[in-house]
Amino acid sequence: MIDKTLKFILEGKSFKTLGSGRTDAMVSAQEAAFELFLEHPIEDLDSFLALFNHNLPQDIRALTINEVNAEFNIIQHSKIKEYLYVFAHGGKNHPFCAPLMTTILEPLDIEIMKAGAKCFEGTHYFKSYCYKATDEGIYTRTIEACEIVENTMFTANFFPEKSYVFKVKGKGFMRNQIRLMMGTLIKLGRGDITLEYIKDSLKPESKEVMDYIAPASGLILNKINFI
Numbered sequence: 603m604i605d606k607t608l609k610f611i612l613e614g615k616s617f618k619t620l621g622s623g624r625t626d627a628m629v630s631a632q633e634a635a636f637e638l639f640l641e642h643p644i645e646d647l648d649s650f651l652a653l654f655n656h657n658l659p660q661d662i663r664a665l666t667i668n669e670v671n672a673e674f675n676i677i678q679h680s681k682i683k684e685y686l687y688v689f690a691h692g693g694k695n696h697p698f699c700a701p702l703m704t705t706i707l708e709p710l711d712i713e714i715m716k717a718g719a720k721c722f723e724g725t726h727y728f729k730s731y732c733y734k735a736t737d738e739g740i741y742t743r744t745i746e747a748c749e750i751v752e753n754t755m756f757t758a759n760f761f762p763e764k765s766y767v768f769k770v771k772g773k774g775f776m777r778n779q780i781r782l783m784m785g786t787l788i789k790l791g792r793g794d795i796t797l798e799y800i801k802d803s804l805k806p807e808s809k810e811v812m813d814y815i816a817p818a819s820g821l822i823l824n825k826i827n828f829i
Contacts, residue, residue: 604636607657611650616641622676622826623683626778628818630702633665633825637676643669682746682827683775687768687784687820688756691791696760703756703765704820710791712766715750718790718800719768722748722783726804730812731786733778742806747771750787769824778815785814 608617618639625631644650644667651667658664690699691706699705722745729741753765768784786803789795803810 603659603662607654608638611653611657612640620676622680623774623823625823626781626818626821628701629821629823631823634823635676635680635826635828637670637674676828679828680773680826682771682773682825683823684769684771684825684827685775685780686755686822686824687770687780687816688753688765688822689768689784689788689816689820690762690765693762695762698758698760699762701819702822703761704817705762706788706791708792710788711793712750712791714797715787715791718787718797719748719750721797721800721804722770727806727808728776728779728804730803730808730810731779731782732776733782733815735776735811739776741776743772743774743776745770745772781816781818781821782812782814784816784820786812788816789814 605619608619620637620639622635622637625634647667647669651664654667655664687704688702689704689706691708691710691712693705694707695703695705725742725744727741728743729735729739732739732741735741748768748770750766750768753767755767756765768780768787770780770783786795786800790797790800802808803812
């Protein structure tokens with residue numbers, strides 16, 4: 603939709619876009635980013651941003667536009683990404699919650715899930731948390747911060763009285779990594795696995811293949827930090 607809109611407002615001028623990363627279908631974004639390559643500079647950035655927003659569909663809004671030099675690469679220069687996974691548990695919620703929140707019908711032990719989230723912090727071997735991992739991938743990754751907190755960021759009168767956010771920060775993530783991590787925490791909260799199981803799954807000798815990918819609709823790309 604972004605390329606389609608740019609093609610319309612640039613009136614046939616040559617351009618190319620490069621996204622900072624990919625998300626699955628039904629995943630939301632607070633701050634996604636893309637790089638726009640043009641043969642000629644934009645004379646008025648503010649007017650261009652306004653025109654761009656006017657023609658974008660209602661579910662996409664451009665926040666800012668900044669000029670960068672030719673050496674900048676939006677994939678290589680993104681330093682830290684923060685993802686959020688919004689969830690509730692213990693009963694079915696209002697259907698309007700569905701686009702932003704995953705509801706687990708069974709009761710969950712949130713306190714042990716908080717401890718489980720902390721197991722992911724630091725540098726670990728995450729092959730077990732990559733969908734269809736191969737032997738060629740680089741699976742030693744560092745997660746800067748990882749926690750479960752009560753949700754105070756997203757509110758609505760149809761939200762349940764209490765919901766939670768799984769917050770993860772890191773430089774980059776593998777295919778379905780966060781959803782597999784969340785799925786593992788849900789299994790922990792149900793009592794299906796233990797904290798020791800999670801710790802062992804992060805060791806280089808682990809042969810585990812995580813089989814529960816949490817639904818996409820609770821996942822939100824919240825921030826991308828460029829330095």
